[in-house]
């Protein structure tokens with residue numbers, strides 16, 4: 659039997675603390691707080707508790723991945739630029755021990771060459787990109803299906 663409320667960790671990486679100052683064309687001009695409020699509401703609709711974190715420090719992101727299974731049943735991660743080159747984060751994700759969905763606000767596969775590469779993609783059950791804030795809803799729906807929590 660599944661628990662009443664599954665917990666999903668939502669981890670934002672480098673430069674998400676200044677999201678509203680980044681290219682509105684790609685990131686919508688939204689603040690991280692507004693983004694997290696929207697994700698929390700999506701989560702509630704699906705019966706999830708969402709747990710948020712953001713850091714600009716790669717080692718801290720890795721340490722959060724090491725511990726994520728203590729507090730969460732699944733993971734949504736948007737590591738920002740680390741996605742494209744951090745093998746440290748890849749290795750940490752490998753030991754995270756919960757199903758993970760990779761999310762990007764922008765369509766990384768249609769942007770610069772260096773953004774088209776993700777070193778975490780094959781460790782994730784899905785990738786959602788280019789759908790802005792709505793992409794997080796899609797990621798939560800994917801997790802709901804994966805955990806057998808569809809309502």
Ligand SMILES: O=C1C[C@@](O)(C(=O)O)C[C@@H](O)[C@@H]1O
Pocket residue numbers: 672673736737738739740741761762763764765766773
């Ligand atoms: O920081 C980010 C944000 C991003 O992950 C996105 O959400 O679209 C895309 C990355 O290429 C970029 O470095």
